[in-house]
Amino acid sequence: MSTMSAPLKLLELPLPVQPIAPSAANLRQALLTNREQTLTQLYQRTFPMVRRHVQRHGGSEQDAQDVFHDALVVFYEKTVRGTLHLTAAPSTYLVGVCRNLWQREVERRRRQPQTELTAEDAARVVAEADAPEPRESPPVLEFVERLGAKCRSVLLAFYYFQQPLEQIAAEHAYAGIRSATVQKFKCLERLRRAVRAAWFPNENR
Template identity: 30%
Template sequence: MKDREILDKIAKGDESALKYLYKKYYRMMTKLVISNNGSEDEAKDIYQDALIVFWQKVIGGQLILTSRISTYLYSICLNLWRKELDRKNRLSHEEKDEAQYLDNDREEREKIIHECINELGDTCKRILTYYYFEKMSMQEIAEKLEFANTDTAKTKKYKCKKRLDQLVKQKYSASDFLD
């Protein structure tokens, strides 16, 4: 089929011309995406989107073809793929920024918690540090601090945690944790 014949068929709504274009240029268009860091699925999506854009321009009478159809489709695929790469790049940067923000936020919270823990008595300071930061079990804490049993360590930890919560709420408001 010649380009003029394809355009005429599309203008009349004949989808066989679209199927013909899809098969004829499939390898060329998908190779463009795959050779530029794209997957097979992404390549198929881009090519299908390009064909839809082409179809809509022909049907809408907006297409002034100054090159071969293959060249025109190639440029549409290239532009669509560039937009997709830009979008991916932006998302990647946003994820990195968010991860950095979360790390900074976590560090700030830990700093506040450590500051408040240091204001508690020595026993509470040790229990909470062992449990939350050194990830020791209640059994290990009970042995290390020479408590009678694990239940004693649990009760102490509960009371210390409650005092820590009160201290944090006393010294800081919710807005201190939010930007």
């Protein structure tokens, strides 16, 4: 049995929000209340600059998109957790992050240039593909994807997108915070049961 004496550090969970600069606070509010529109505006303002930079430095349109999405994911997570400290416009900040990410990617590619597939490599890949894979329990992520749409939406809204329970209640037609909280735990329980049933079929907990 595992011991859990020390408190766990869970950066991914909705922690109490730290004080943040007004512009970051406004951005946080906008992302929480209207994610799609806010992200679209950020995208329109910023992506052309990122694409220009990446293409001028040896990358493709797809490279620019990949780098930009990586930066936006981190940007979103930091903003909604209140750990983003903006000293410039969000688009300037994002372009800076993308420049750094692309610089790192260029250096990584320089260190590990793509090599052509030799006949031996191809034979090894085929042999590996033919070998029977050890049967493992499916990862928990698969069970999240298999949850019903509403349960999945409630859990992601709370645990990842960090939306307040009032908003979750309104968007999912629950009577109020109390009802949304109960539904959230019911969905969490459903997820846990699905995982347990697949991982420990003989256990009856």
